[in-house]
Amino acid sequence: MHIQNECLAEFSKLVQTGTCGSRSGRLKTGVDLGTANIVLAVVDENNIPVTGIYAPSKVVKDGVVVDYFGAIKVIKQLKEILEERLGERLLDGAVAIPPGILESTARSIANVAEGAGFEVTNVVDEPTAAAKVLGVMDGAVVDVGGGTTGISILRDGNVIFTADEPTGGIHMTLTLAGYYGVTLEEAETIKKDISREDEIFPVIKPVVQKMASIVKRFLTGYDVEKIYVVGGSSCFCGFEDVFEKEIGIETIKPNDALLVTPLGIAWSVL
């Protein structure tokens, strides 16, 4: 397995503690504009994680920027916090697009990062960014985010198939809200409470099974030996086991699945 777990763990520590690691040369920033979170990942010229930050996001829906100026504002704020932390300006950046979106959406995502003061060197697709960090050349990368699940199949390092499905963490939250008779906000808090995971997981398991059955359908006809799950909604302990059982293909989840794609975007800066 080539997953860069150590590198991810280091990045995760820097994000959680709000600190910077040692660095050399030019800094590169990956900007991940998601439905649930906006993440900025900073690496140095050797792709060593330097620092990072995230904030909840309401500016993107299903891969489309619905609040353009709000998005610029949040990214600007996060960029300033990181620059203060680093004592250095951040300039070169890359953004990512979910699989299968329109070119106009891709442009608007790049424009948001430019509007926040980044020089966007390139736009990568999310699965390719994730695959870099995972060290995956062949297999399927499944990114289970807040609003959508992106499915990509790679062969010899190239993406040969992508799909984006409107199922994600929000559907787990909705299920919990119904089950406990609470608001979506309360359900979201319950969902992320690791101490209640044994109680929660059986409730949301049907949602995970449904996601797995959708993924299985997309993989039909392709020769896929391994599935790699990333994204915040795959964080549940046992998530990958449900996938493996439903789909019948070995399923691997890296530590810190939430940060894989953002780190890969930073690595993609030209």
Ligand SMILES: Nc1ncnc2c1ncn2[C@@H]1O[C@H](COP(=O)(O)OP(=O)(O)OP(=O)(O)O)[C@@H](O)[C@H]1O
């Ligand atoms: N510890 C956790 N356990 C379960 N779910 C979690 C956990 N942490 C985050 N999530 C869920 O992960 C989702 C966010 O994941 P992520 O940041 O990958 O999404 P996104 O990139 O913003 O969304 P999308 O890719 O759909 O645009 C949210 O639904 C959130 O509730």
Ligand SMILES: [Mg+2]
């Ligand atoms: Mg995402």
